[in-house]
Amino acid sequence: MTVDAAVIDTEGLEGLVAALIRRGRTVVGPTVRDDAIVLSELTSARELPYGWGVELEAGSYRLRRRADRMAFSHSAGPQSWKHYLHPERVRQWSAERGPDGTVTVTEEADRPPAYAFLGVRPCDLAAIATQDRVLMGGPHTDDVYRRRRTGAFLVVVECVEPGATCFCVSMGTGPAAHGSYDLALTEVHDERGHRFWARAGSEAGAEVLAELPRLPADTSTADAARDAVSRAAGRMGRTMPEVDxxxxxxxxxxxxxxxxxxxxxxxxxxxxxxxxxxxxxxxxxxxxxxxxxxxxxxxxxxxxxxxxxxxxxxxxxxxxxxxxxxxxxxxxxxxxxxxxxxxxxxxxxxxxxxxxxxxxxxxxxxxxxxxxxxxxxxxxxxxxxxxxxxx
Known part of the structure; x- marks a missing residue:
């Protein structure tokens, strides 16, 4: 059985991480470390930055406590998913000279894990699509990127609270999710409680969603989620000039x-x-x-x-x-x-x-x-x- 849309709560989010780990995936998502919200391997959804937000300005980043328990109401941190798909340093080969002077060259065997990225912002989803075009879309494919990108499971989280330095609306990349993903979540926190409107964007995403503790997708949650994203689009902290x-x-x-x-x-x-x-x-x-x-x-x-x-x-x-x-x-x-x-x-x-x-x-x-x-x-x-x- 597959499910295309549902409402999940924090228990469902915990189930999502567990389901991805059961499938042999390395789950990477946001967490709090060193006074910042950074990307790291997660073993539980409890490691997500519940109740944390950020204050951003030019040349300034500050972590702050929120009055609620929102998990994804923070803007882009210092890292992007590029750190996992197109890492900073990759060894390509090593060479050894033996006692007799013979040199043996060994090509590096890059065996990346099967990644699941939890909490991909729509702007970063667009960035992944851009790097797909650059590193896999031409006649010369980057094999390191291809091995890491192929089969990666993407859980995009739509933005409901942009930062002071965000301008995704100007670039046509957010705050709503567009493009290719496996699951999309929109976080809602109102008088009815804390929950997530979840939609599948692929067959693999629908299969995972069907395994989670969930409620049927209701109109009020879907409307609240859309309204939150729409309001976020009108609260961008920055804009680009409206020219070519x-x-x-x-x-x-x-x-x-x-x-x-x-x-x-x-x-x-x-x-x-x-x-x-x-x-x-x-x-x-x-x-x-x-x-x-x-x-x-x-x-x-x-x-x-x-x-x-x-x-x-x-x-x-x-x-x-x-x-x-x-x-x-x-x-x-x-x-x-x-x-x-x-x-x-x-x-x-x-x-x-x-x-x-x-x-x-x-x-x-x-x-x-x-x-x-x-x-x-x-x-x-x-x-x-x-x-x-x-x-």
Whole structure:
């Protein structure tokens, strides 16, 4: 028997984790650790962050106690599901030199667990779909990603309380769930109690839902869930300008605003580390002191690194201005040219985890305003484009 929709409570949520573990899956979900809500392997739904919320601003993240026992009323944390699907470091091979000088190379056997992700936000669901397109959608498939992604069980949780740095509505990625998932949950907390409107998005999801302690899906819970998501859509903390962002990036390559952001940017790469769609990697060879053992590792790379564009003669992008401009114009501009989609899903992580509080939405609005103002007119009446001549 399968079930397409139902109402479950916290006991049903506990049953969901147990059912996934019985199926041999490694369940990963949000939990509280080190004064943050982070992703970790779960053995019970009791480890979820019941009663915890967050306060977010540019360059600021604070955990706070809620007045209720909501489990998923917190915004995106410092990690995304990329940490499990496209991990930070992967050993590709190792080599040993024997006593007779013979070198034996052994390819790394990547045997990831069968993942079940519990608590995937709609923005992160869109990010997973974006990385699917980047890492599996072309002629050259990333095998590490493919092995981890194939068969992963996704439980998406719709957002009912966006954070101050969220702008998923502007990017068309939330707060309602769209796309491919196995189960969708919407958390409801009202005078009738604490419960979840659950819907299956796949046959596997329907089979799991049928095993849980549940009530039939009722109209009042479904309506309350939809209303909560609709209200969340109207309470986004940030917005992008309502223009074609691809064209905006193309038209403002020489804008003066790039100098302003360059004066603040540390080129640390934090924004790429927390971004759920950034995918760039490099390779690193290491050896022991004897020289008899060597390894090759793949690790994340960032376009803020001087060596990222190092060619014969030096780095192509030497200024912080050019490197930040490359990141932003690729993220919301030329990503469309490569993959027919935006590289930004509106999660707001890059805003929160920037040490100096640079806000991607603020920069986009500033560039839009500068473009709308048109070319500047100098004292002699000659028009000139601001920023001309900068690298």
């Amino acid at each position: 962002l691809h064209d905006l990036m193309r038209d403002t390559r020489e804008a003066e605003r790039w100098n302003d952001v360059a004066a603040r940017c540390l080129t640390c790469g934090n924004c790429t580390m927390v971004c759920p769609t950034c995918y760039c990697t490099t390779t690193e060879d290491v050896t022991d002191l004897t020289g008899d053992h060597a390894e090759r590792w793949r690790r994340w790379d960032v376009c803020y690194d001087l060596d990222f564009t190092h060619l014969h003669g030096g780095s192509v992008r030497q200024s912080g201005r050019s490197r930040y401009r490359q990141w932003l114009t690729h993220k919301i501009g030329t990503w469309h040219d490569q993959f027919d989609t935006s590289g930004c899903v509106g999660c707001g992580r890059c805003i929160v985890w920037c040490p100096v509080g640079i806000d991607i939405t603020e920069e986009a609005h500033a560039l839009h305003a500068e473009r709308a103002a048109g070319p500047q007119v100098e004292a002699d009446g000659e028009e000139t484009s601001e920023g001309e001549g900068h690298p």
